[in-house]
Amino acid sequence: MSEMRPIIFVLVLVGCWLLQSGFPRRAQQTTGSRLIGNFGLMLGGSFLLWLVVPLGALGAAAWASENHWGLLQLADLPPALIVIATVILMDCAIYWQHRAMHQWPLLWRLHRVHHSDLQLDTSSGVRFHPVEILLSMFYKMAVVIALGASAEAVLIYEVLLSSFALFNHSNWAMPADALIRKFVVTPDVHRVHHSVTESETNSNYGNLLVLWDKLFGSYINQPSAGHDEMTIGLEQYRAPDSQRLLTLFTNPFGKK
Secondary structure, three states: OOOOOOOOHHHHHHHHHHHHOOOOOOOOOOOOOHHHHHHHHHHHHHHHHHHOOOOOOHHHHHHHOOOOOOEEHHOOOOOOHHHHHHHHHHHHHHHHHHHHHHHHHHHHHHHHHHOOOOOOOOOHOOOOOOOHHHHHHHHHHHHHHHOOOOHHHHHHHHHHHHHHHHHHHEEOOOOOOOHHOEEOOOHHHHHHHOOOOHHHHOOOOOEOOOOHHHHOOOOOOOOOOOOOOOOOOOOOOOOOHHHOOHHHHHHHHHOO
């Protein structure tokens, strides 16, 4: 699956793009400069990971396995249960990482680049500052070592993580949202998180399972203004200059 990972990413990206183009949830028009900003950040983050930690979470899993490190290696579980436990526990860890990004000022400086997007579609799912991507990888590596998760389980979660980031940022009017949101984070659930209203920005942190927001009291069912009328983004970053690629790279180092 490791070799298939970039192919899966592209297929999910194209699939979400086609769905949001054919069945849009909100009226919006994406510009070329916005796509350059979003995908430019993704390329910058990918290059930084390759430069600093090329093996990433999979390398951490291999190290943990070779050194018999981590909680899951203490239990004699079937491989299928190890995968399920890894997905659930890592998803909970990523929930708390996301919550910390909003609550710790230095981390918010990085994460606000993601929230400064004035529209929301599947390209928003790759709009993260490269330094945030690097810190996130270090965090995931630490979680993987603590769990002692297998490389196969980590790879499955990594594919789910990137796929759901593309999916739940998409501007897709998804059928059966009321049913599906009982289990996983849907586009309508995550869109609330990108509201300009601060209380809504600080909600719905989940990426895969909606359980964590409901369990830890951060779930908001619907935006107060409604999905059609809600404003996306941050109040202080609405000028066209704030959306340019170079400005996005330098945003965390500027004024609050």
